[in-house]
Amino acid sequence: MAAARHTAARTLPSLLRTLSKSTIKPANQPLPSLRRAFSLYDQINLIDNVPEDQLRFQGYTDTGFTVNGVKYEGSLLCIGNLLMSWGPKKFSEITADSLSILQVIRPTPEILILGCGRHIEHVNPELRNFIRSIGMKLEAIDSRNAASTYNILNEEGRIVAAALLPSGITS
Template sequence: MAVRGKAMVPLPTLVRAMRRRTSNHMPSNQPLPSLRRAFSLYDQINLIDNVPEDQIRFKQVTDTGFGVKGVHYEGSLLCVGNLLMSWHPKKLSEVTPESLSIFQTVRPVPEILLLGCGKYIQPVNPELRAFIRSTGMKLEAVDSRNAASTYNILNEEGRIVAAALLPYGVES
């Protein structure tokens, strides 16, 4: 008990000293900076501005397509690194190993394939999962808005990532 009492005695003195020190260096109406914010990874990564010209960045996800660099693309898209192409599947049941066969030849192999399932997350066919695993990629099946957002972040980090996106309006 005596040790605990001694440890608590200097605390009020420390608080008073900190208040005197901050009042000399900072205006009293300005809040103290948050330590959590000061050490955030996202303070080091600019997710909105200064995106390289050749980098794909999804700005809009609609029921019928996607907005990229001021251009609206109708229908499904397949993205690998900073390449963007039209993709023929219109619903998740049309996504097959054949529709993703490009990943048998793409080098370097993306570390992850973000599968945008449309409006809702849906179960992925085990045959399709096995095919994606055989290419060396991991699969993340999410709704298309989250897939596009995750693609932006991972691509900006410089990671090798791919996305197969169905329009947000797709429900089955």
């Protein structure tokens, strides 16, 4: 054991000299930036990079909505990437008749997002049963959040419908 220590002590200085001579000197190059390292993530922007044929709510006012850079006044009905002007001017005018087009759309959207205007409204059982009879779920929320929810679900590629009153509408 003592012989091993003596050998190690004798070779240590020469080992240190060898390592100090072969130490890699830092190059005068800057380190790669984190921005470059994460550039793939910088290029992915789910809000702005939307296919031209995909509807995207970009804004709302008390009287309408901005969709794909175009301002629309009044209520809107969106099914997938189809946008239509919609008749109801207030929440009480939303009926099974005003949503009857949903019966013939194929494939049937999995959910109807109902934008109630400025505030969430209670959906009457008759309308709720009508939507359920088509095979759809119903989510009734204020129009601002309804537009955002539509964007997210549509962006995911899900088949979704939205019936939106302008956000200035109150009950």
